[in-house]
Amino acid sequence: MQINHHARLSVAPMMDWTDRHCRVFHRIMSRQTLLYTEMVTAPALVRGGARHLLRFDPVEQPVALQLGGADPAELAQAARMGANEGYGEINLNVGCPSDRVKSGCFGAVLMERPALVAECCAAMIAAQPAEVTVKCRIGVDDQDPAQVLPDFLDTIRAAGVRRVTIHARKAWLAGLSPKENRDIPPLDHDLVHRMKAAFPDLHISINGGIASLAAARAHLERGIDGVMIGRAAYHSPADILLDADRAIFGGAPGPDRHAVVEGMRPHIAAHLAEGGKLAQVTRHMLGLFAGLPGARHWRRMLSEQGHRDGAGPEVLDRALAAMEQAAA
Structure with a gap:
């Protein structure tokens, strides 16, 4: 390497x-x-x-x-x-x-x-x-x-x-x-x-x-x-x-933000299967949509619901929907 x-x-x-x-x-x-x-x-x-x-x-x-x-x-x-x-x-x-x-x-x-x-x-x-x-x-x-x-x-x-x-x-x-x-x-x-x-x-x-x-x-x-x-x-x-x-490196650009969310789903599923909490992962994702319309709703949904017992990938879906509705 x-x-x-x-x-x-x-x-x-x-x-x-x-x-x-x-x-x-x-x-x-x-x-x-x-x-x-x-x-x-x-x-x-x-x-x-x-x-x-x-x-x-x-x-x-x-x-x-x-x-x-x-x-x-x-x-x-x-x-x-x-x-x-x-x-x-x-x-x-x-x-x-x-x-x-x-x-x-x-x-x-x-x-x-x-x-x-x-x-x-x-x-x-x-x-x-x-x-x-x-x-x-x-x-x-x-x-x-x-x-x-x-x-x-x-x-x-x-x-x-x-x-x-x-x-x-x-x-x-x-x-x-x-x-x-x-x-x-x-x-x-x-x-x-x-x-x-x-x-x-x-x-x-x-x-x-x-x-x-x-x-x-x-x-x-x-x-x-x-x-x-x-x-x-x-x-x-x-x-x-x-x-x-x-x-910086002269290569191809990265994915869009929604693709990043999709890319995190397997990691989240594996973490939850090990007994982990959703918020342990999603707390790092709060700024993903920073500066875009509806970003506050994304942050709030993850912050309020990510730590709840049993919270799973559906919280991501709600957060995306809330953000998109606010931006519409």
């Missing part, structure tokens, strides 16, 4: 959002875009035995596993588990600013410890065959990104890392919540482009504040290797993913 090719456009790993149901939904819209799991912590896999967190459907490929951790031996073991499950990429989280990861000395706080990040990456690379990548910030707290980011990239490159995704914001570990860290620190896209110029041998993707395919193409045309889109791909997935295969 040429995973670097697919990394030309990717959907960011997002806690509580990019689970396996979300990824199947996104894959129906784009065959090419690289998808990521939610962050899975190495301790949960190695010490907690939570192998179920690695579960994915082969139809999701190309899909990458994101790990959180700071212990090289533990991350190596977790990476080996991920590779054995079939992931083609193992990504190390060096960007999450939450208190939980800060207290565990992983996530964005690792920007302050590049040598440890390099040690972790080297151990992961040595332990298994999948490509090891890093997702980082441009810096944390009072660091000067123009100084620390080149040193950070140089250090992890020396450890064998060849692909990096850079969220073009600092993380403020003191004073800002994780949600505020996604919006308040100013974006510095130009710095990321300067890093690509300084490290031409690295595959560098840019992340942060990119909300359209047009914006993604503009970054690619400036010479960046890849673009990672987060919240826009979740809240307005059709706007990002339905035309991604054509606009």
Whole structure:
């Protein structure tokens, strides 16, 4: 699998959002875009035995596993588990600013410890065959990104890392919540482009504040290797993913929105047969018709009825009918 090719456009790993149901939904819209799991912590896999967190459907490929951790031996073991499950990429989280990861000395706080990040990456690379990548910030707290980011990239490159995704914001570990860290620190896209110029041998993707395919193409045309889109791909997935295969990869466009709904029915049926709840899948589908007439009725029907006991595919039919009636 040429995973670097697919990394030309990717959907960011997002806690509580990019689970396996979300990824199947996104894959129906784009065959090419690289998808990521939610962050899975190495301790949960190695010490907690939570192998179920690695579960994915082969139809999701190309899909990458994101790990959180700071212990090289533990991350190596977790990476080996991920590779054995079939992931083609193992990504190390060096960007999450939450208190939980800060207290565990992983996530964005690792920007302050590049040598440890390099040690972790080297151990992961040595332990298994999948490509090891890093997702980082441009810096944390009072660091000067123009100084620390080149040193950070140089250090992890020396450890064998060849692909990096850079969220073009600092993380403020003191004073800002994780949600505020996604919006308040100013974006510095130009710095990321300067890093690509300084490290031409690295595959560098840019992340942060990119909300359209047009914006993604503009970054690619400036010479960046890849673009990672987060919240826009979740809240307005059709706007990002339905035309991604054509606009970004030069292939055929994706299906229309109604075909996406039909494509989800087998996955929903299998999930319900396993004892799952409809809303566990349909909560990711609320934004499918975002911006179109009647979209509010689609969202409301799924939200109100999807969680009810015994709810099944008929809720999709009601939601489509309500939307179409409202739009008529």
